[in-house]
Amino acid sequence: MINSLFPNVDWPKMWDATLETLYMTSVSTLLTFVLGLALGLLLFLTSPHQAWANKFANWLTGAAVNIFRSIPFIILIILLIPLTKLLVGTMRGPNAAFPALVIGAAPFYARMVLIGLREIDKGVLEAAKSMGAKTWTIIWKVLLPESMPALVSGITVTCIALVGYTAMAGIIGAGGLGTLAFLDGFQRSREDVTLVATVLILVVVFIIQWIGDIITSKIDKR
Amino acid sequence: MISLKEVSKKFSTKQGTIIAVDDVNLQIEQGEIFGIIGYSGAGKSTLIRLLNGLEKPTSGKIIVNNEDITSINEDKLRQIRHKVSMIFQHFNLLWSRTIAENIAFPLEIAGMPKEQRAARVKELLELVGLDGRGNYYPSQLSGGQKQRVGIARALANRPEVLLCDEATSALDPETTDSILDLLVSINEKLGLTIVLITHEMQVIQKICNRVAVMEGGRVVEEGDVLEVFQNPQQPITKRFVSQVSESSQAKQTIQNLVDLYPNGKLIKLVFVGEQTEQPILSRLIKQFDLEVNIVQGNISHTKSGAFGTLILQLDGEALAIDEGIRFIHEQKVHTEVINND
Numbered sequence: 001m002i003n004s005l006f007p008n009v010d011w012p013k014m015w016d017a018t019l020e021t022l023y024m025t026s027v028s029t030l031l032t033f034v035l036g037l038a039l040g041l042l043l044f045l046t047s048p049h050q051a052w053a054n055k056f057a058n059w060l061t062g063a064a065v066n067i068f069r070s071i072p073f074i075i076l077i078i079l080l081i082p083l084t085k086l087l088v089g090t091m092r093g094p095n096a097a098f099p100a101l102v103i104g105a106a107p108f109y110a111r112m113v114l115i116g117l118r119e120i121d122k123g124v125l126e127a128a129k130s131m132g133a134k135t136w137t138i139i140w141k142v143l144l145p146e147s148m149p150a151l152v153s154g155i156t157v158t159c160i161a162l163v164g165y166t167a168m169a170g171i172i173g174a175g176g177l178g179t180l181a182f183l184d185g186f187q188r189s190r191e192d193v194t195l196v197a198t199v200l201i202l203v204v205v206f207i208i209q210w211i212g213d214i215i216t217s218k219i220d221k222r
Numbered sequence: 223m224i225s226l227k228e229v230s231k232k233f234s235t236k237q238g239t240i241i242a243v244d245d246v247n248l249q250i251e252q253g254e255i256f257g258i259i260g261y262s263g264a265g266k267s268t269l270i271r272l273l274n275g276l277e278k279p280t281s282g283k284i285i286v287n288n289e290d291i292t293s294i295n296e297d298k299l300r301q302i303r304h305k306v307s308m309i310f311q312h313f314n315l316l317w318s319r320t321i322a323e324n325i326a327f328p329l330e331i332a333g334m335p336k337e338q339r340a341a342r343v344k345e346l347l348e349l350v351g352l353d354g355r356g357n358y359y360p361s362q363l364s365g366g367q368k369q370r371v372g373i374a375r376a377l378a379n380r381p382e383v384l385l386c387d388e389a390t391s392a393l394d395p396e397t398t399d400s401i402l403d404l405l406v407s408i409n410e411k412l413g414l415t416i417v418l419i420t421h422e423m424q425v426i427q428k429i430c431n432r433v434a435v436m437e438g439g440r441v442v443e444e445g446d447v448l449e450v451f452q453n454p455q456q457p458i459t460k461r462f463v464s465q466v467s468e469s470s471q472a473k474q475t476i477q478n479l480v481d482l483y484p485n486g487k488l489i490k491l492v493f494v495g496e497q498t499e500q501p502i503l504s505r506l507i508k509q510f511d512l513e514v515n516i517v518q519g520n521i522s523h524t525k526s527g528a529f530g531t532l533i534l535q536l537d538g539e540a541l542a543i544d545e546g547i548r549f550i551h552e553q554k555v556h557t558e559v560i561n562n563d
Contacts, residue, residue, distance in 0.1 A: 127314035130274055131328040131375075132303035141327070145318040221359040222317045 006192040014180065014193075018200050021176035024094045024166040025204070028101035029159045035106040036158070037151070039065060040113025041139065051135040065107040073104045073165055077172055084172075097174035101165050109158045116150025117143055149220040156212025160205050167201070177201050223415050224250040224273060224383065229282030231268050242268040243279070244439035250432075252382075255409055255416040255525070257426040257447070259462055260436035266419040269436070270385050273417060274306045275299045287382060304332050307376035311388035313368040315360040321371050322347070322356035328378045346374040350404060366397035373404060377412070384408075386418035390425060398422075402429050406525075423465040427451070427524050435459045448526045452494050453556060467520055467531050486537035488517065489547060492556040493530040502553050503534075510546045513537040533560070 003009075039061060045051050046058035071079070077100040084099045085091060120143065128142045144151070167178020177197045185194030231243040242265045250256045260266045271277040272284055275291050284291050286306055291299060307328070315324050322343050329339045347353045350370040360368055369389060376384055386405070390398040406429050409416050420426065426433050426447060433450055435443040435458060443450065443459045451467070454460045480488065491502075507514050515535040522529055536543050550557050 121312075121314065123310055123312050123314035124316060126276065127308070127310060128327075128331075130276060130303060130308040131331050131379075132300035133331045134300065137331055141330070142316065146316060148318065219318075222361055 006196055008184075008190040008192050009196050010184075013184075014177075014196060014200070017175065017177045017180040017197070018204075020094050020174075021163065021166055021178070021201070021204065024097050024101065024169070024174065024176055025159060025162050025208075028098055028105065028162050028166070029155065031098065031102045032105040032109050032158055032162065033155050035102060036109030036155075037113055039106060039110035040117065041143070043110060043114045044117040044143070045135070045139075051138070065110050067107075068103055069107040069111065071104075073100070074168055076100055076104050077169060081172070092173050094175050096172060097166060097169035100169060100172075101162060104165060105158055105162050108161065109154060112154035112158070113147075113151060116147035116154060119150060120146045149216050149222075152216045152219065153212060156209060156216070159208050159212070163201060163205055163208070177204075223252040223287065224248070224417065225283075225285045226272075227283040227285075229269075229272060229279045229284060231265075231272060231277060232280045241439050243272065246282075246439075246441050248434060248441065248444070250415065250417060252415055253409070253413050254431045255406070255418070255429050257430035257433045258417070258419045258436055258441075259421065259423065259426055259433060260419075260458075261421055264436040265439040266436050267387065270308075270387055270417065270419050273383070273385055274303055274308060304328070304379040305381050306383040306385065307379065307381040308385040308387060309369065309372040309376050309389045311391050313360070313365075313372045313392075315368060315371055315375075317360050319359075320356065321352065321358050321360065321363070324360065324371055325374045325378055328375060332379050342378065346378060349377070349408070350374045364397075365393050366400060369393065369397075369401050370404065373401075373408070377408065377414075380412075381414065383415045383417065386416060386420075388420060389418065391420065391422070398425070399428075405429060423462045426462075427466050427522055429525055431525055435462065446526060447524045448494060448529060451522065451524060451529050452492055466522055486513075486515075486535045487543050487547075488533060488535050488560045489550070490558045490560050491532045491534065491550060492558075493532070495527045495529070500553065502550065502555065506546055506549060509549065511538055511542050512546050 042061050043058065043065065046054045046061065048055075068076070080100045080103060081091065084096055087099055088096050090096055124142060124146060125138065128138050133141070166174065166176050167181070170176060170179030170182055173179070177200055181194045181197035181201075184190060185192075185197060226246050226248040229243060229246045230241065233240045233242055244265070246269065258266045258269060268277055272279055273286060279292055282292070286302065289298075289302060291302060294302070316327065319327065325343045325346050326339045329342060334342070343356065344353075347356055350373050352367065352370050352374070355363070355367070360371065363371065372389075384405075389405075390401050393401060402425065405416060405418075408414055409429075418425065418430070430447050432445065433447050434441045435450075435456065437456075437458050442456045443454070450459060451463055454463045503514065506512065513536070515537070517533040517535055519532045520530060522531075536546055538546075547557060547559070
């Protein structure tokens with residue numbers, strides 16, 4: 001039945017591509033979370049009146065974030081080919097996509113982290129200071145927990161963007177559902193392959209959004 | 223306990239330099255409740271933040287607990303903040319933590335082991351009347367309860383000074399009273415020195431021993447609450463005192479009587495403590511040929527004693543009125559003629 005509806009779909013191959021997409025998305029989301037959080041905290045803490053207030057550091061971080069956020073992802077992949085070869089040693093396979101995915105997504109996430117941190121009530125930060133808290137204590141026990149719903153909904157959005165980025169990373173041979181839809185589906189005029197790959201990507205996106213929403217509402221005690 | 227010597231704080235903004243605190247000298251004694259009153263922009267918020275180093279003075283010396291906090295390093299300052307804690311107008315609780323975890327926060331900062339923290343938190347919840355609420359989140363509490371959590375949190379590390387930044391300004395009158403009662407009881411129970419800033423004279427009247435009045439960054443008047451109430455010197459102080467001793471309705475009545483009896487004289491008497499027990503009025507009526515009309519009477523209770531105001535209308539011969547007023551003066555009752563200027 002299923003085979004007659006989608007005659008050209010190679011199901012084991014489709015499944016492998018799905019796993020590749022999930023692998024690339026989850027690892028790059030994790031790395032983006034760490035790097036983006038660090039950049040976002042740096043942007044926040046170096047801004048005026050904050051613990052590490054420093055005009056130059058703030059300008060430099062802000063400039064780096066804006067530049068990498070502005071480069072279209074497809075161009076970023078090409079620009080990063082030398083760096084990828086240096087870091088991963090190859091241009092083939094899912095691992096080769098990570099440098100471009102993380103460098104493309106982390107500045108995007110850093111901006112969302114900054115927005116989340118700025119929403120924290122200044123009075124709460126003042127209260128922590130008045131209790132004699134060190135800056136690191138404030139980071140771990142005030143800044144991160146108090147902005148957690150924003151950090152989680154931000155990483156959900158970023159994760160979904162990364163699903164799209166992994167599809168584009170197909171042009172450097174990264175694999176996954178995007179590559180399958182483009183090479184096996186579009187270029188060989190097999191519409192059923194494109195359709196199935198698209199539906200699978202949609203399912204992945206919906207599941208990510210669903211999980212993100214559940215976590216956000218669970219941790220928000222406001 | 224706390225002394226400020228020639229303390230000034232200037233902020234430079236794009237519009238120019240703002241002098242928030244201007245050459246302030248204050249001495250706050252151990253165990254007292256010291257109030258600083260002023261309208262918004264008077265510099266009282268900045269002043270209270272100078273006492274725990276959240277703001278650094280531009281010039282002057284601030285001694286807290288025998289330690290010059292203007293010249294010590296950040297590490298030492300953090301240690302001092304365990305002993306000089308603060309509560310806030312908007313409570314500033316962490317919404318991501320339960321009540322118990324909020325109260326435990328300063329203990330975590332001070333490095334107290336976990337088992338001891340739990341016991342201390344339980345003690346504090348009982349002290350502020352919130353036992354059994356430890357697992358609630360701040361969003362589930364009323365404003366007054368949140369301020370109780372703020373107070374418990376501030377007391378966690380057994381401080382010697384409690385700074386109150388408009389602690390009751392966001393609360394309704396009834397809740398304000400219960401929080402003020404709590405502050406008085408911890409002041410008495412723990413011997414804690416309390417410094418509070420407010421724009422409400424009721425707060426000063428109810429719990430303070432001494433008061434400083436701020437205007438334009440300067441302390442324009444300072445003294446025992448009872449004395450300041452009885453005999454305010456500056457126009458701004460008079461305005462604050464009239465907040466609690468005269469109602470707007472009474473002012474209306476005075477205006478009516480001025481219109482009704484243009485020939486009489488309205489005088490305001492201020493009694494303090496035992497004077498309220500002397501039969502001044504009946505003597506006045508017996509000795510002088512005067513019509514005496516009571517326009518308004520009021521007794522306010524401050525922490526260091528009662529004080530009353532009485533507004534009388536005296537009518538009769540001009541000579542008799544003058545003699546009557548002289549008689550009241552002789553009874554050492556503060557007298558003020560408030561019409562026919």
